[in-house]
Amino acid sequence: xxxxxxxxxxxxxxxxxxxxxxxxxxxxxxxxxxxxxxxxxxxxxxxxxxxxxxxxxxxxxxxxxxxxxxxxxxxxxxxxxxxxxxxxxxxxxxxxxxxxxxxxxxxxxxxxxxxxxxxxxxxxxxxxxxxxxxxxxxxxxxxxxxxxxxxxxxxxxxxxxxxxxxxxxxxxxxxxxxxxxxxxxxxxxxxxxxxxxxxxxxxxxxxxxxxxxxxxxxxxxxxxxxxxxxxxxxxxxxxxxxxxxxxxxxxxxxxxxxxxxxxxxxxxxxxxxxxxxxxxxxxxxxxxxxxxxxxxxxxxxxxxxxxxxxxxxxxxxxxxxxxxxxxxxxxxxxxxxxxxxxxxxxxx
Amino acid sequence: xxxxxxxxxxxxxxxxxxxxxxxxxxxxxxxxxxxxxxxxxxxxxxxxxxxxxxxxxxxxxxxxxxxxxxxxxxxxxxxxxxxxxxxxxxxxxxxxxxxxxxxxxxxxxxxxxxxxxxxxxxxxxxxxxxxxxxxxxxxxxxxxxxxxxxxxxxxxxxxxxxxxxxxxxxxxxxxxxxxxxxxxxxxxxxxxxxxxxxxxxxxxxxxxxxxxxxxxxxxxxxxxxxxxxxxxxxxxxxxxxxxxxxxxxxxxxxxxxxxxxxxxxxxxxxxxxxxxxxxxxxxxxxxxxxxxxxxxxxxxxxxxxxxxxxxxxxxxxxxxxxxxxxxxxxxxxxxxxxxxxxxxxxxx
Numbered sequence: 001x002x003x004x005x006x007x008x009x010x011x012x013x014x015x016x017x018x019x020x021x022x023x024x025x026x027x028x029x030x031x032x033x034x035x036x037x038x039x040x041x042x043x044x045x046x047x048x049x050x051x052x053x054x055x056x057x058x059x060x061x062x063x064x065x066x067x068x069x070x071x072x073x074x075x076x077x078x079x080x081x082x083x084x085x086x087x088x089x090x091x092x093x094x095x096x097x098x099x100x101x102x103x104x105x106x107x108x109x110x111x112x113x114x115x116x117x118x119x120x121x122x123x124x125x126x127x128x129x130x131x132x133x134x135x136x137x138x139x140x141x142x143x144x145x146x147x148x149x150x151x152x153x154x155x156x157x158x159x160x161x162x163x164x165x166x167x168x169x170x171x172x173x174x175x176x177x178x179x180x181x182x183x184x185x186x187x188x189x190x191x192x193x194x195x196x197x198x199x200x201x202x203x204x205x206x207x208x209x210x211x212x213x214x215x216x217x218x219x220x221x222x223x224x225x226x227x228x229x230x231x232x233x234x235x236x237x238x239x240x241x242x243x244x245x246x247x248x249x250x251x252x253x254x255x256x257x258x259x260x261x262x263x264x265x266x267x268x269x270x271x272x273x274x275x276x277x278x279x280x281x282x283x284x285x286x287x288x289x290x291x292x293x294x295x296x297x298x299x300x301x302x303x304x305x306x307x308x309x310x311x312x313x314x315x316x317x318x319x320x321x322x323x324x325x326x327x328x329x330x331x332x333x334x335x336x337x338x339x340x341x342x343x344x345x346x347x348x
Numbered sequence: 349x350x351x352x353x354x355x356x357x358x359x360x361x362x363x364x365x366x367x368x369x370x371x372x373x374x375x376x377x378x379x380x381x382x383x384x385x386x387x388x389x390x391x392x393x394x395x396x397x398x399x400x401x402x403x404x405x406x407x408x409x410x411x412x413x414x415x416x417x418x419x420x421x422x423x424x425x426x427x428x429x430x431x432x433x434x435x436x437x438x439x440x441x442x443x444x445x446x447x448x449x450x451x452x453x454x455x456x457x458x459x460x461x462x463x464x465x466x467x468x469x470x471x472x473x474x475x476x477x478x479x480x481x482x483x484x485x486x487x488x489x490x491x492x493x494x495x496x497x498x499x500x501x502x503x504x505x506x507x508x509x510x511x512x513x514x515x516x517x518x519x520x521x522x523x524x525x526x527x528x529x530x531x532x533x534x535x536x537x538x539x540x541x542x543x544x545x546x547x548x549x550x551x552x553x554x555x556x557x558x559x560x561x562x563x564x565x566x567x568x569x570x571x572x573x574x575x576x577x578x579x580x581x582x583x584x585x586x587x588x589x590x591x592x593x594x595x596x597x598x599x600x601x602x603x604x605x606x607x608x609x610x611x612x613x614x615x616x617x618x619x620x621x622x623x624x625x626x627x628x629x630x631x632x633x634x635x636x637x638x639x640x641x642x643x644x645x646x647x648x649x650x651x652x653x654x655x656x657x658x659x660x661x662x663x664x665x666x667x668x669x670x671x672x673x674x675x676x677x678x679x680x681x682x683x684x685x686x687x688x689x690x691x692x693x694x695x696x
Contacts, residue, residue, distance in 0.1 A: 065552075
């Protein structure tokens with residue numbers, strides 16, 4: 001096995017601060033492995049992290065690392081990328097840091113779409129402070145601050161981050177190792193804001209309270225809760241692991257002007273009197289004609305004039321010029337229908 | 349060429365002259381013009397980067413991160429925004445990020461009186477963030493000085509490796525004066541700190557030793573670090589003992605005023621001596637002691653309820669009289685009557 005990724009880790013600072021069985025070690029190791037595989041190094045890569053157990057990751061990497069105040073790694077990463085576009089900026093943080101105290105920055109940094117990659121160690125708990133409910137804690141989970149079960153629904157990071165293209169959101173777990181590495185690699189190579197939501201375990205301060213004896217039991221639980229979906233996806237359901245990505249939608253073209261039909265000289269049109277017009281009320285298979293601003297239109301094709309269900313205000317065989325003011329639509333809805341004649345008012 | 353320049357514009361141009369390459373901000377009266385100018389300038393100069401952040405927290409964090417990434421960075425705000433920036437201000441002192449925070453003061457607390465000037469954020473520059481730190485702050489009183497002191501602030505920031513605060517007030521921000529900015533000569537200290545991507549350092553807000561290793565339970569290392577910070581800031585502050593002293597031969601009374609109040613009471617210079625501190629913090633202890641010893645009465649005229657007066661009392665170990673101009677009321681007539689009342693009270 002290639003162990004060269006260890007060059008990226010500050011082994012002199014080991015043993016690390018995390019509990020035995022914690023998933024953060026796996027996050028750190030696999031991110032380091034993929035960064036090494038891509039050939040990135042301390043000259044072109046910067047790690048940024050926030051506060052929490054996961055926030056300590058950047059300090060264990062042999063890179064220039066920025067350890068921000070609680071919740072601010074995204075802003076810091078964006079600013080660094082703005083000033084130094086040549087650097088690869090990697091954010092290593094947790095769900096509480098990114099989703100709760102840094103929630104505003106998550107919304108706006110993802111909106112501005114800087115080319116940074118975010119690895120979120122999503123363990124559904126505030127581990128460093130002892131096991132309080134976090135933004136992603138599932139409803140009903142018992143924690144130190146929700147002794148009767150978390151009363152509120154969790155934040156769905158996947159929904160927030162895939163609201164409009166461009167986006168890259170991957171969900172994986174520390175248990176599904178090959179999938180995990182694929183997600184890391186694809187996210188690092190994605191041009192733009194990419195977010196990897198890594199479902200991770202906190203056995204000591206969450207798992208045991210939930211009844212798990214070992215981290216492995218939690219991993220099996222992840223395997224039951226989630227399944228991997230293949231292929232390109234727009235969105236991921238809450239039980240799916242995979243990559244949802246989309247590039248920028250084409251910029252919507254300005255609405256084209258309604259094509260103006262060539263003007264037909266009024267004299268060439270067939271003249272109608274009001275009595276004649278009333279004949280064409282759609283009954284007995286006859287076409288539906290209405291008059292509008294002195295012109296007669298054939299509205300037979302209009303869905304609003306069909307059969308018994310036709311709207312009360314749409315009366316066939318009448319002059320509806322005055323009714324347009326009360327209508328919820330404009331003239332354009334009428335004049336797109338075939339022009340069949342003109343009103344002959346002199347004859348009346 | 350001389351032209352009409354506002355305080356806000358002079359601050360922005362001063363920053364550009366000092367070599368600023370990054371601005372992050374959030375709209376707030378009375379410094380929105382600085383934000384607008386930065387936006388405009390960044391469109392015309394691609395090497396200057398600009399971020400309109402989602403809030404002042406992000407603006408301040410981005411400023412410090414951009415500074416770590418190698419750009420001379422600054423931000424501008426007012427009292428309520430400065431309150432949000434306190435987190436980053438503390439962080440900036442620990443990670444040694446040279447940058448400039450412009451705070452144009454308005455009446456507080458909270459939203460207060462957004463368009464009215466005040467001088468009531470002095471305690472906030474010193475004690476807004478948690479823990480001990482030693483900021484350096486300057487306070488100009490003319491448009492030309494806004495330009496010069498912005499450059500000085502950048503220099504002090506580069507030398508002290510910390511955020512430096514440039515104070516102003518709503519009057520000064522919107523004060524227009526005839527100035528020839530282009531012909532003003534200022535000295536510039538270049539960036540010496542290595543930018544991100546050139547080592548394996550850890551920039552952390554957590555207590556750490558010189559190697560960047562996190563040490564959260566060692567008082568010796570903490571004291572060493574804080575002592576060094578204090579020494580460094582003391583040395584830099586001593587380089588800029590800026591003040592203005594206008595002695596009046598026959599006066600037994602010394603007026604102490606700064607910023608906009610010093611402009612307003614300048615017409616009293618034939619009746620009273622006037623001392624104007626320009627380096628607001630650290631307090632000009634030595635200079636104040638020297639100047640004040642020959643006066644019977646000392647009156648501090650300021651736009652807060654005795655914030656600077658309390659510092660003066662500490663510095664010279666003597667009671668002083670106060671004329672607090674509150675709620676944006678800076679009328680000379682009223683100030684004069686208050687001074688007379690103070691003196692009447694002191695004589696009786």
